Amino acid sequence: GQQVMQIPQYQHVQEGEDFTTYCNSSTTLSNIQWYKQRPGGHPVFLIQLVKSGEVKKQKRLTFQFGEAKKNSSLHITATQTTDVGTYFCAGPKTGGFKTIFGAGTRLFVKA
Amino acid sequence: NAGVTQTPKFQVLKTGQSMTLQCAQDMNHNSMYWYRQDPGMGLRLIYYSASEGTTDKGEVPNGYNVSRLNKREFSLRLESAAPSQTSVYFCASTQNLGGGAGEQYFGPGTRLTVT
Numbered sequence: 670g671q672q673v674m675q676i677p678q679y680q681h682v683q684e685g686e687d688f689t690t691y692c693n694s695s696t697t698l699s700n701i702q703w704y705k706q707r708p709g710g711h712p713v714f715l716i717q718l719v720k721s722g723e724v725k726k727q728k729r730l731t732f733q734f735g736e737a738k739k740n741s742s743l744h745i746t747a748t749q750t751t752d753v754g755t756y757f758c759a760g761p762k763t764g765g766f767k768t769i770f771g772a773g774t775r776l777f778v779k780a
Numbered sequence: 781n782a783g784v785t786q787t788p789k790f791q792v793l794k795t796g797q798s799m800t801l802q803c804a805q806d807m808n809h810n811s812m813y814w815y816r817q818d819p820g821m822g823l824r825l826i827y828y829s830a831s832e833g834t835t836d837k838g839e840v841p842n843g844y845n846v847s848r849l850n851k852r853e854f855s856l857r858l859e860s861a862a863p864s865q866t867s868v869y870f871c872a873s874t875q876n877l878g879g880g881a882g883e884q885y886f887g888p889g890t891r892l893t894v895t
Contacts, residue, residue, distance in 0.1 A: 702883050711870055711886040712823070757822065759884075766811050766830040766876055767838065768884060772822040 671696050673760055675771030683779050688748050690774035692741040692758035699761055701734055701741045702768070707754040748778050782806055784887035786871050792893045793861040801856040801890050803871030811876040812854035813884065814838075814846060816867040823870065829854055830876065861894045868892070 672695045682688050692701065700719045704712040716725055718734035718741065725732045731744045745752055755773040762769050784805045793799055805812065810831045815823040815838075825838030829848040843865060845857045854873075858865060868891050872884040 700882070704884075711889050712872075712884075714883045714885060717883050761882075767825060767828060768813075768874075770823045775820075 671762055671769055673758060673769045673771040675758055675774055677774055678772065679775050679777070681777045681779065682748050684750060685747050688745040688752070688776055690743050690756050690758075690776075692743075692771050694739045694760050694769075696763055697738045699738075701738075702759045703732060703741075703743055704757040704759065704770075705754050706757065706773070710754075712757060745776075748776070750778050750780050752776060753778050784871055784873055784885050786869075786887035786890050788890060789888065790891045792895065793858075794895055795862060797861050798857065798859050799861065800858075801869055801871075801892075802853070803855065803887055804853045805871075805873040805885070806852065807873060807875075807885065808851070809873035809875050809885070810851070811874050812848065813872040813874075814844075814854070814856045815870045815872065816840065816865075817870060817889075818867050826856065826869075858892075861892075863894045866892060866894045 674693045676691050702717045703715040706712045716732050721738050722736045723734040729746045733742045755775045757770050757773045759768045759770045787802045813828040814826040824840050826844050827846040829835045832851045835846050847855045868889045870889045871887040874882045874884045
């Protein structure tokens with residue numbers, strides 16, 4: 670079935686280092702979404718990418734959608750302790766109203 | 781504008797007890813979802829409602845039932861709770877503008893423990 674895979678599962682960084690998480694879909698996606706979940710919290714929508722090759726920035730966060738619309742990445746420049754949490758990518762299931770979530774990348778930031 | 785609200789926030793049940801988790805959204809979204817998240821794991825879809833009056837099974841529907849009461853409210857019922865249903869339950873909603881699932885807005889979650 671349709672799958673969205675995310676790597677790495679965990680990432681430990683020193684504050685100030687950069688961080689990247691990668692997302693790969695088994696099928697072409699009409700859009701890709703990114704969410705952040707703080708420890709003990711709920712997933713919060715960050716951004717949606719729709720166009721092939723699209724790049725969007727939110728302050729220190731850079732999101733990319735691949736040319737084939739099957740992969741995506743989230744890059745954080747100069748991590749801060751406030752970036753701690755789990756980052757999920759997600760894409761719509763083909764032909765329906767469901768969303769397929771990746772397993773998430775948990776980011777740990779050491780001050 | 782409260783977004784997505786869920787009640788209760790916490791619940792402890794004994795095996796075999798039943799309960800209903802409530803979810804409401806005030807964003808006029810047409811689609812609503814129930815997910816469960818086990819410790820250190822991702823989100824697994826239990827049931828969803830693409831629009832008022834319809835419900836469909838997700839990946840892990842066994843042991844659960846849902847009701848889309850109206851456009852705002854979507855409840856999840858555990859008829860006979862089991863320890864394997866210990867989890868955090870999230871409700872979410874989205875507008876779904878014809879092109880498939882769009883960005884989802886999540887409630888704060890219900891932390892359920894079944895002993």
